[in-house]
Amino acid sequence: MGNPGLHDARRRPSASVGGRRAAFVAPAAACLGIAVLGAFLPEDLAPSWLIAGASAGGAIAALALWRRGDASSASHAAPAPSASTENDDPSRAQLELLRRAIEIRCEERTALLEGLADAVLLVDSHGETLYANRTAIALLGAENCVPGTRAAVAALPPQVGRAVSAVVGAGGVERRRFECELRDGESTPVAVHVAGVGAVRDGRAAVILRDVRAEREADRMKSQFVSTVSHELRTPLSALRGSAEMLADGEIENPAEQRDLARIILEETTRLEHLVTTMLDINRIEAGMTRAELAETDLAEIATRCVAEQQPEALRRRIALSVARAEQGTTAAADPTLMKQVMLNLISNALKYTPDGGTVAVEIATDNLARTVVVSVRDNGIGIPAAALPHLFGKFYRVENNRHFAKGTGLGLNLCRKIVESLHGGQIGVDSQPGSGSRFWFAIPMEQAGRKAA
Ligand code: ADP
Secondary structure, three states: OOOHHHHHHHHOOOOOHHHHHHHHHHHHHHHHHHHHHHHHOOHHHOOHHHHHHHHHHHHHHHHHHHHHHHHHHHHHHOOOOOHHHHHHOHHHHHHHHHHHHHHHHHHHHHHHHHHOOOEEEEEEOOOOEEEEOHHHHHHHOHHHOOOOOOHHHHHOOHHHHHHHHHHHHOOOOOEEEEEEEOOOOOOOEEEEEEEEOOOOOOOEEEEEEEEOHHHHHHHHHHHHHHHHHHHHHHHHHHHHHHHHHHHHHOOOOOHHHHHHHHHHHHHHHHHHHHHHHHHHHHHHHHOOOOOOOOEEEEHHHHHHHHHHHHHHHHHHOOOEEEEEOOOOOOEEEEOHHHHHHHHHHHHHHHHHOOOOOOEEEEEEEEEOOOOEEEEEEEEOOOOOOHHHHHHOOOOOOOOHHHHHHOOOOOOHHHHHHHHHHHHHOOEEEEEEEOOOEEEEEEEEEOOOOOOOOO
16 A cells, blocks of 8 residues: 555646646655654664655755745736746746656655555554555554554554654654554564654654564573573582582591592583583574684594594493495585584484494495485484474473483584584484484585585
């Protein structure tokens, strides 16, 4: 929907001089209205084009009004001018040019207002709609945005109507900002900005509504994150406190028991350290502070080193840990340190969630079609239920049934995903069958984006 007043005025036939000038003045005033509205929009909604429009539109409208007064006084003194007199008047041609220029400007400004992602309403002192942009119509419904009716303001929560009355009453110098929920069945949260547009004869107000569902969701996720982190920190902290208190009180005299408590303190401190380090690593990647130093990296070689590092733990648990490499083409454009971090995470998970005596195999393969090197870590461990698979790479997610099997933070796989996908442009995934085992895999491009292998 455009501004009907604006379009009507432009379409009006200009059979007489007065009619033609009225047709000229109307868009000029409309342009002024839109420009003034722009001047009162909040900072982020009042781009320079709107402010510039305020001065240009105002100047042109003033000139038009002045010319109109001039013409009407002339028409009182003299008989109506003939068509030939009109054509002979050079200032009339100029006015025609100006009228056209104003029309074009108005169309541009209207198009821009129509393109805004925020809902914009211009209402008069009675709360009647003068203008509603496309987003306002989508948000409130076309039936509520009919010009000349109060339906739009009535459809909004009552505080909007009160804010309109207040800013109009204050002569256009006041602004109100608040958040409320629409009465649309979904209670869509919106940030409302009401600004008086007092420069125009009768008081008017601009009502701007911004859908803040995404912001609310982000806030909710932040709170959830803080509460999860607090919970994750509290568990090792209480174990630490308990053990430290017993040692400090001198309650435990048996040296073996003392050593046990010291071991708990060491384990929990390591867990805390791991938790905080992983959180910081994820945070740095999300904040764009970690960059992968991409170089030609042999992923098979890194896998062999990781397997060697994890071999003592595998031996302790009697798990057969091996690496099988492709004959060739195991080189990818990757950061060796980060690749090692991902592989160690996946191998240590495989060991953690595989019963003693099981098997864990690391395989390196190439996908020549996709031009990627694929690393898989297979185990014949406890597996993962299908319902858990979509959540596995999320933050702090731990499979409920597997919790008792090993301690963890639920952050390792999230970090792996960030390293593989965000820093290397690769892919990570999992196939698993509860009771049969899992295959975690990731694929890294052989060449850096935009660079082809020789
Ligand atoms: P955690 O520190 O809990 O291991 P991760 O993010 O590495 O955190 O893993 C998330 C969850 O995924 C784990 O808690 C576990 O339930 C499950 N998981 C990860 N790897 C395996 C695996 N190889 N076999 C079975 N479950 C796994």
